Amino acid sequence: MDSIQTVLVTGGAGYAGAVLVPKLLAAGYRVRVLDLYLYGKHVFDDCRSAMLEEFEGDLRDSAIVARAVSGCDAVIHLACISNDPSFELNPVLGRSINLDAFPPLVKLSREAGVRRFIFASSSSVYGISDSPDVTEDHPLRPLTDYSRFKADCEPILLEQQSPEFTTLVLRPATLCGYSPRQRLDLTVNILTNHAVCNRRITVFGGSQLRPNFHVEDMADLYLQVLKEPAERIGGQVFNAGYENHSVSALALIVKQVVEKELECGSIEIVTTPSDDLRSYHISSAKIQRVLGYRPRRSIEDAVRGLVTAFRSGMLPDSMTRSTYFNIKRMQEVDLK
Numbered sequence: 141m142d143s144i145q146t147v148l149v150t151g152g153a154g155y156a157g158a159v160l161v162p163k164l165l166a167a168g169y170r171v172r173v174l175d176l177y178l179y180g181k182h183v184f185d186d187c188r189s190a191m192l193e194e195f196e197g198d199l200r201d202s203a204i205v206a207r208a209v210s211g212c213d214a215v216i217h218l219a220c221i222s223n224d225p226s227f228e229l230n231p232v233l234g235r236s237i238n239l240d241a242f243p244p245l246v247k248l249s250r251e252a253g254v255r256r257f258i259f260a261s262s263s264s265v266y267g268i269s270d271s272p273d274v275t276e277d278h279p280l281r282p283l284t285d286y287s288r289f290k291a292d293c294e295p296i297l298l299e300q301q302s303p304e305f306t307t308l309v310l311r312p313a314t315l316c317g318y319s320p321r322q323r324l325d326l327t328v329n330i331l332t333n334h335a336v337c338n339r340r341i342t343v344f345g346g347s348q349l350r351p352n353f354h355v356e357d358m359a360d361l362y363l364q365v366l367k368e369p370a371e372r373i374g375g376q377v378f379n380a381g382y383e384n385h386s387v388s389a390l391a392l393i394v395k396q397v398v399e400k401e402l403e404c405g406s407i408e409i410v411t412t413p414s415d416d417l418r419s420y421h422i423s424s425a426k427i428q429r430v431l432g433y434r435p436r437r438s439i440e441d442a443v444r445g446l447v448t449a450f451r452s453g454m455l456p457d458s459m460t461r462s463t464y465f466n467i468k469r470m471q472e473v474d475l476k
């Protein structure tokens with residue numbers, strides 16, 4: 141089979157995509173991005189070239205999807221109304237983008253001759269589990285619409301698996317670290333923002349386990365699976381995460397790294413009781429066993445990267461600017 145040369149990244153201007161797209165370009169791929177650019181167009185200012193084609197439009201518009209996917213060898217599907225609480229905004233909108241637009245995207249991709257389709261699902265599809273190690277065959281008990289639609293999309297893609305159309309589902313843990321399209325509404329990033337700006341972190345509960353994954357590792361994994369032989373990834377589902385830490389342990393890591401990097405006084409951790417002590421713990425043993433994949437970056441690395449970005453003035457108005465916070469931004473744009 142010919143190697144993959146042209147890759148469509150839906151949602152490529154988002155948090156994960158803004159790290160992935162420059163890496164794809166640097167690796168020599170021709171890249172298409174289909175995105176509504178809800179969080180701004182600036183993310184590609186440093187990497188625009190003839191190798192990058194941008195399609196500003198809606199995943200729900202089959203005409204633009206057909207144009208964007210035409211001539212592509214692979215699709216990495218990231219576009220999404222992300223973050224569970226975003227669904228509090230408008231459940232109909234969430235469904236239309238995260239579920240209803242998915243079968244037409246897969247169909248148009250197949251018809252266009254795409255040979256590899258990678259879907260960014262989420263480790264939140266498992267819901268909350270007491271199991272010490274949630275592996276890929278653990279029952280899915282999604283707790284929110286966001287997670288339910290992710291779970292519903294997975295079989296829609298996997299049933300299209302064939303020698304000509306390689307399908308892969310990744311279930312990443314919560315991402316962390318710096319991206320040119322920064323999100324500051326994800327656990328480690330929230331804690332770091334508060335530590336840097338307020339010198340104080342509030343932890344609700346704290347015993348809950350939360351798996352995390354560096355956004356750079358996420359991007360590297362997408363690059364790796366573009367190169368894997370089809371037999372190793374076709375029809376597969378993989379969890380992808382770094383270590384599982386309790387929220388209290390994450391807060392302590394953030395406190396220590398920020399104090400050291402900023403050479404500031406002590407950062408206070410305030411723990412308040414919480415009713416929501418839901419915990420989960422994912423196993424990433426399968427991806428290590430089958431693909432030899434291991435994350436290379438730690439939570440400390442993610443926090444250090446963020447502190448560097450703060451120090452360099454790359455994250456201005458970090459407590460207030462809406463584009464760092466998906467829900468705030470979605471309320472502002474009032475997408476229909």
Ligand SMILES: NC(=O)c1ccc[n+]([C@@H]2O[C@H](COP(=O)([O-])OP(=O)(O)OC[C@H]3O[C@@H](n4cnc5c(N)ncnc54)[C@H](O)[C@@H]3O)[C@@H](O)[C@H]2O)c1
Nearest residue numbers: 151153154155156175176177178198199218219220314315
């Ligand atoms: N960030 C995480 O912690 C995490 C964890 C697990 C899985 N994921 C999944 O990874 C993917 C990327 O996450 P992210 O954090 O980069 O999200 P993000 O919100 O930063 O990016 C999503 C992108 O999709 C675009 N988009 C939204 N609706 C669209 C539409 N109708 N048409 C075209 N573009 C549209 C947005 O403009 C945005 O650029 C998502 O599918 C998400 O569910 C993310």
